[in-house]
Amino acid sequence: MSRLAPVAVLALGLPALLADAAHAQAAPEVTVAPLPEAQVEAQPGFSLLAPPQSLRPQDRPEGLARPEALARADEIPARPQDPETRMIARAVIGMLSSTDSERASEIDMALASAAALTPEPERALISFLPGGEEALASAPDGSLRPRARPEGLAPAASPVAWYDTPDQPCAAAEGFPDPDIRRNAASFAADGDLCITRQGFSEHGRDWQLTVVRNLSTRRGPVWAVLHDNENAAFDAALYAVSKYGGALVAVEAGENRSFMGQDPNRNFALTAATAATCRDISQKPTPGFTNAISGFFSQRYPVLTLHNNDDGYSGAGGAGTISARRSSASMTGLMTPNPVPGLSDEDNAILLAGAQPLDQNRSARKAVQAFHGAGVNVIYEHVRPERNDCSFSFFTTMSGLGEYYNIEAQHGALQAQKAMVDVLMSYLRIASLW
Numbered sequence: 001m002s003r004l005a006p007v008a009v010l011a012l013g014l015p016a017l018l019a020d021a022a023h024a025q026a027a028p029e030v031t032v033a034p035l036p037e038a039q040v041e042a043q044p045g046f047s048l049l050a051p052p053q054s055l056r057p058q059d060r061p062e063g064l065a066r067p068e069a070l071a072r073a074d075e076i077p078a079r080p081q082d083p084e085t086r087m088i089a090r091a092v093i094g095m096l097s098s099t100d101s102e103r104a105s106e107i108d109m110a111l112a113s114a115a116a117l118t119p120e121p122e123r124a125l126i127s128f129l130p131g132g133e134e135a136l137a138s139a140p141d142g143s144l145r146p147r148a149r150p151e152g153l154a155p156a157a158s159p160v161a162w163y164d165t166p167d168q169p170c171a172a173a174e175g176f177p178d179p180d181i182r183r184n185a186a187s188f189a190a191d192g193d194l195c196i197t198r199q200g201f202s203e204h205g206r207d208w209q210l211t212v213v214r215n216l217s218t219r220r221g222p223v224w225a226v227l228h229d230n231e232n233a234a235f236d237a238a239l240y241a242v243s244k245y246g247g248a249l250v251a252v253e254a255g256e257n258r259s260f261m262g263q264d265p266n267r268n269f270a271l272t273a274a275t276a277a278t279c280r281d282i283s284q285k286p287t288p289g290f291t292n293a294i295s296g297f298f299s300q301r302y303p304v305l306t307l308h309n310n311d312d313g314y315s316g317a318g319g320a321g322t323i324s325a326r327r328s329s330a331s332m333t334g335l336m337t338p339n340p341v342p343g344l345s346d347e348d349n350a351i352l353l354a355g356a357q358p359l360d361q362n363r364s365a366r367k368a369v370q371a372f373h374g375a376g377v378n379v380i381y382e383h384v385r386p387e388r389n390d391c392s393f394s395f396f397t398t399m400s401g402l403g404e405y406y407n408i409e410a411q412h413g414a415l416q417a418q419k420a421m422v423d424v425l426m427s428y429l430r431i432a433s434l435w
């Protein structure tokens with residue numbers, strides 16, 4: 001690992017992340033029937049949606065001032081019972097809770113944006129947030145709109161049926177209904193700050209379940225998506241990242257399979273029928289519930305981070321379907337490192353970047369390529385063009401302005417290489433290790 005240390009610490013093009021604070025609010029009209037309460041409770045082994053409070057450390061560090069808005073407990077509104085309201089609030093709080101205090105102006109802007117874009121009944125929830133009441137006060141009638149809602153996107157409405165239970169505690173690794181968690185029981189035993197929860201929602205007849213692991217020792221941190229349940233090294237590397245760098249991971253539970261009820265999760269991102277039109281695998285239906293559920297975990301402060309595993313050689317999976325840094329295709333440019341490191345620089349191991357421009361026009365991507373190459377890490381650059389949209393997360397992230405996108409790809413089982421790439425990427429993004 002130490003030989004990776006000299007990776008250049010370069011400034012990241014964060015402004016791109018901040019291009020659109022309104023994306024999280026956007027959702028088209030969609031009708032999804034909520035699960036009846038009784039049905040939810042009857043599901044064996046099914047647990048609960050983490051309440052927003054679980055995003056925060058359970059013990060606030062001494063010396064950290066408690067914001068005014070949170071100190072007045074008697075003024076905190078009761079938890080709304082409407083699932084849609086909770087969903088919207090959860091997305092907003094999730095976005096903001098991982099925003100760094102040193103970027104206070106960005107927090108304010110996001111809060112103001114959320115306040116301006118949030119209908120009256122949901123606004124009370126914003127007052128939960130540090131600075132939230134001020135943001136509401138400055139936008140009392142919704143007239144303050146620091147950032148325009150993206151054109152073509154309908155106002156937020158009935159995004160998805162979430163089912164949850166208030167005050168969900170952290171679950172024990174032992175006996176948790178996910179082999180990925182149980183396989184890592186030793187890691188959870190060693191790091192008491194890791195909080196496991198289960199979340200779920202229904203869309204198009206699929207009862208999606210997510211395994212979520214948060215690091216409670218930090219209020220904020222990078223978030224990782226693990227979309228393919230059969231990719232065990234990707235999950236384990238994500239857990240390593242959450243323990244070491246804070247933040248959270250969200251993993252799709254699909255019975256350890258790549259697809260869930262016939263749907264590849266990484267071909268399931270589309271807010272509208274129009275954007276889904278080119279996606280063969282999405283059954284002609286947009287998936288705002290799934291799309292908002294996953295993207296709601298990501299903040300503006302950090303890039304969108306994912307991990308995948310692929311098969312040996314050229315018959316890979318994910319992205320355009322063929323992952324190898326030795327190959328280039330119409331959408332992918334493979335860039336093998338000129339400084340190979342044994343065990344790390346195999347053609348199947350690479351950091352995949354996505355951008356709306358060709359690589360030669362994307363300065364921040366070329367900077368990243370240079371840094372990763374210097375550390376012995378291969379790069380694959382994906383040129384995202386809407387007419388080629390396959391409803392993968394890289395396309396959705398890039399097309400919707402969710403943030404910069406980094407996908408750490410490693411061959412199945414190549415956990416050490418995948419962890420090493422996590423360290424290289426964190427160093428490049430200047431995200432400090434907790435230990």
Ligand SMILES: [Zn+2]
Pocket residue numbers: 227228231266307308309317318
């Ligand atoms: Zn995958």
